[in-house]
Amino acid sequence: MDCQGKFGKTYSNPMDKKILIVGHGLAGCALAMTCYKRNIPFRLIGHTMPGEASMASSGLIAPITGRRYVKAWRIDEFLAKAKEFYHWTESLLGSSFFFPVEIVRYLPHQEGRMAWERRLDDPEYTEYISSKKYADLDQLGKPYGILTGGYRLETPGWIQAVRAFLATNGLFEELDEPYVTDPAYDGHVIYATGAVDPTFAERIIPNKGESLLVKMPGWHIKAAVKEEVFIMPLDIPDRFWIGSYYQPWPDDPFPSEEGKNRILGSISKVYREEVEVLAHMAGVRPTVNDRRPLIGSMPGHPGAFIFNGMGTKGTSLAPYWADQLISYIQGESMLPGEVLPDRYIPVERRD
Numbered sequence: 001m002d003c004q005g006k007f008g009k010t011y012s013n014p015m016d017k018k019i020l021i022v023g024h025g026l027a028g029c030a031l032a033m034t035c036y037k038r039n040i041p042f043r044l045i046g047h048t049m050p051g052e053a054s055m056a057s058s059g060l061i062a063p064i065t066g067r068r069y070v071k072a073w074r075i076d077e078f079l080a081k082a083k084e085f086y087h088w089t090e091s092l093l094g095s096s097f098f099f100p101v102e103i104v105r106y107l108p109h110q111e112g113r114m115a116w117e118r119r120l121d122d123p124e125y126t127e128y129i130s131s132k133k134y135a136d137l138d139q140l141g142k143p144y145g146i147l148t149g150g151y152r153l154e155t156p157g158w159i160q161a162v163r164a165f166l167a168t169n170g171l172f173e174e175l176d177e178p179y180v181t182d183p184a185y186d187g188h189v190i191y192a193t194g195a196v197d198p199t200f201a202e203r204i205i206p207n208k209g210e211s212l213l214v215k216m217p218g219w220h221i222k223a224a225v226k227e228e229v230f231i232m233p234l235d236i237p238d239r240f241w242i243g244s245y246y247q248p249w250p251d252d253p254f255p256s257e258e259g260k261n262r263i264l265g266s267i268s269k270v271y272r273e274e275v276e277v278l279a280h281m282a283g284v285r286p287t288v289n290d291r292r293p294l295i296g297s298m299p300g301h302p303g304a305f306i307f308n309g310m311g312t313k314g315t316s317l318a319p320y321w322a323d324q325l326i327s328y329i330q331g332e333s334m335l336p337g338e339v340l341p342d343r344y345i346p347v348e349r350r351d
């Protein structure tokens with residue numbers, strides 16, 4: 001049976017229904033570009049609100065995390081997809097946004113140094129752990145190791161470029177008001193609305209972070225450095241992104257004087273010269289209790305899907321899971337139980 005979509009197209013197969021993507025942050029933009037790449041009809045809409053996580057992000061993909069230097073969840077697969085996806089968008093957008101980055105990890109304790117040494121000998125970690133040394137770091141007289149294989153997406157720039165590209169092609173509209181469900185719409189709707197609007201964000205724990213864009217002409221370390229805060233070199237000389245702390249269930253999504261002073265206080269412990277603050281951002285991360293994203297059908301809402309819960313790792317998660325969700329909606333593959341939004345609902349009460 002044919003069905004008429006809101007956008008005037010007649011669909012002979014329900015799988016071909018146009019996809020409406022709500023939310024124009026990293027998650028929504030990754031979904032939109034995935035549909036574009038796969039030639040699947042879609043439209044992206046979004047309303048700009050204070051606290052968009054993507055606009056405060058440094059966009060880092062750190063393959064190795066924690067004090068025991070273990071690989072992040074499924075990082076080999078996610079990174080392979082991220083590289084392919086972001087580089088493909090760069091060729092389409094005509095600009096560079098995705099850069100390799102090395103990360104300095106200080107090894108102040110014997111236990112950490114032993115864990116690092118073990119990883120150096122582990123063939124599973126060859127791509128990500130190195131025994132490189134740099135003169136600038138040697139001068140600091142602190143034991144350190146260099147993580148390799150990381151990447152950084154210049155996230156706000158990439159998002160602005162994606163929005164502009166899609167708008168030019170009639171595929172993106174910036175709304176004056178937040179979208180509310182339209183019962184007359186008979187296509188698929190994907191809610192990629194992050195944590196800033198609780199309407200479609202059940203199970204999402206908002207977690208605020210703040211970051212600064214600064215000028216520090218005396219800081220010469222070319223790699224990203226994890227001190228109390230992250231110091232991330234940008235591709236403009238002397239410019240750095242610095243952040244960020246974690247504040248679950250914040251009172252508001254705005255940058256705060258306290259947040260700024262806290263970051264500057266952390267920097268002053270490792271950099272004695274003047275720091276010129278160029279911008280101060282705040283974003284609310286969409287986190288989930290079990291640290292897995294929420295991806296799949298929206299329980300109790302046929303035709304509606306969630307693409308949320310990217311937490312602290314949206315840059316690596318979004319390209320892979322966007323592709324998986326679109327394949328699921330097209331009826332090509334299933335999603336693993338660990339990301340399904342209904343994983344919190346007892347089995348007997350699921351749809």
Ligand SMILES: Cc1cc2nc3c(=O)[nH]c(=O)nc-3n(C[C@H](O)[C@H](O)[C@H](O)COP(=O)(O)OP(=O)(O)OC[C@H]3O[C@@H](n4cnc5c(N)ncnc54)[C@H](O)[C@@H]3O)c2cc1C
Pocket residue numbers: 022023024025026027028045046047048049051052053054055056057058059060061175177178179180192193194195196197199208209210211243244282283284285286308309310311312313314315316
């Ligand atoms: C300070 C900070 C640093 C971070 N650093 C990193 C990092 O280094 N690496 C990393 O991978 N991740 C990092 N993150 C996390 C990353 O930013 C998130 O994982 C990711 O940006 C989430 O993207 P999103 O699109 O789901 O959410 P958002 O960016 O919040 O986007 C959601 C969008 O939907 C819109 N919207 C919401 N409701 C509606 C509605 N009803 N109608 C229309 N539009 C709506 C919002 O206005 C917003 O534009 C960081 C986050 C913060 C805050």
